[in-house]
Amino acid sequence: MAKSLTEVKPTPIAVADIVHHGEKLVLPENMTLPEAIDLINRRIKFESQETVVSETFNAFPLDGACMLEIVLQRRYGWSPAVPTPGFFRDNPPALISVDVGFNETRQVPWGRFLLPNVIGWLQTDLEEKDGRFHFKLVSQCLRRDEGIVRGLLDEVRKEISENSIYRGKAVRIAFLNDDDEDIQFPTPKFLDVDSVDPAKLVLSEDLMRSVQTNLFTPITRSQDCLNNQISVKRGVLLGGTFGTGKTMIAHVASKLASDSKVTFLYIKKATELAKAIEFGRQYQSPSCVIFCEDIDREVTGERTEEMDEVLNTIDGIDSKASNIIVVLTTNDIHGIHPAMLRPGRLDAVIDVTPPDGPAIERLIKVYAAGSLEPHIDLAEIGEVLAGNIPAVIAEVVKRAKLSQLSLQARGTRVTHLTAAALLDAAKTIQAQVLLLNPAKAQPSTRLDDALADVVRQAFNGAKEQIEQTAQKVREIHDHVT
Secondary structure, rough: OOOHHHHOOOOOOOOEEEEEEEEEEEEOOOOEEHHHHHHHHHHHHHHHHEEEEEEEOOOOHHOOOHHHHHHOOOOOOOOEEEEEEOEEOOOEEEEEEEEOOOEEEEEEEEEEEEEOOOOOEEEEEEEEEOEEEEEEEEEEEEEEHHHHHHHHHHHHHHHHHHOOOOOOEEEEEEOOOOOOOOOOOOOOOOOOOOOOOOHHHOHHHHHHHHHHHHHHHHHHOOHHHOOOOOOOOOOEEEEEOOOHHHHHHHHHHHHHHHHOOHHHEOOOOHHHHHHHHHHHHHHOOEEEEEEOOOHHOEOOOOOHHHHHHHHHHHHHOOOOOOOOEEEEOOHHHHHHHOHHHHHHOEEEEOOOOOOOOOOOHHHHHHHHHOEEEEOOHHHHHHHHOOOOHHHHHHHHHHHHHHHHHOOOOOOOOOEEEEEHHHHHHHHHHHHHHHHHOOHHHHHOOOOHHHHHHHHHHHHOOOOHHHHHHHHHHHHHHHHHO
């Protein structure tokens, strides 16, 4: 007699693997078919649920967007976007132009995306935390596609760590406008480091050694510093009058940093320093250089809130957690508030003085670019021009071509510059230089001579006594000084 259906016991099944969307579903051993069907139905219901996947990356938003575009191109061969509100609020997403190098851009889509074979969307976003902007991705999808989305996020994270467009590059960025108000979305611009020639930085020997030790070595050998337990975190102040070479030092530093895969960041205002440091924290492996000019605008005179903010910013850089080198410049090193100069706040204060005689000789060879007569002796010219800024030396070389022409016969070509032509040009420029710096035009009066002059007037012609008194004044002055 046949059994009724209710009397038939469920048949147990052996261990089975079911491949679903690339994932193996393992059914437990001895599970019955009804139980397996129930398990699969519950899995189907689970996978049909909507979920949100979100991740904030330690990268500037434009950097992250470029890395996402690379991943999408690699995965799908294209970067799809749909017109739904996104980064641009009520405006549809569009291709935005992102600088990825000097005079090099890439079109990157920003907004909400549809991914092939994924129900839901992926959207680019940004998040501000810890004082800096971060790239963020948000996805709403079915749970069945969550693995695909998370795999994509893993690829983006890896791309950022390996191929960031900012790490190891030289950029300038403005965080504040002319009114010191926050710029809503700062945009880094790449510097032209390929045009920088470090050989054109010519300083006196002692000064060059100081710059090399305190700035260039930490930049070019950051990893060696770390390996030798030498703190990379540094504060360096470059002082000196306008035109002595501080900006040229910055250019060379940007070139050396880029060649050494060290991030270089240039800012114009000391009030931007805090934001620049936070940006640098994202790209400080192995180190990041932040260069800020004219710090004296904020740290001269009486203590102010702005000055305290700059000082606190520098103090707040953790030497154990930050590989950040802050380089500041000033045209008035003696006007800097003493609170700025104390040890521990700055590791090196370098007075960038005008070049001496030997440095002048090297500068002339740089600016003349091989046009000097063979075996030329530049010692006298170096002495005449010692103490002048490099711009003056460059002008002397230009004028020397005219001087050389005047020394030659009509119809001849200038093929080499002689010492006589350079000396003539050096002497003719002195009057113009004195007009630029009237203080040098007036001969300085010695203290002893000034006192002696007063004595002469007081004694009204008593010559012998006057000279004795003047001599005594000189002896006192020499003893004091």
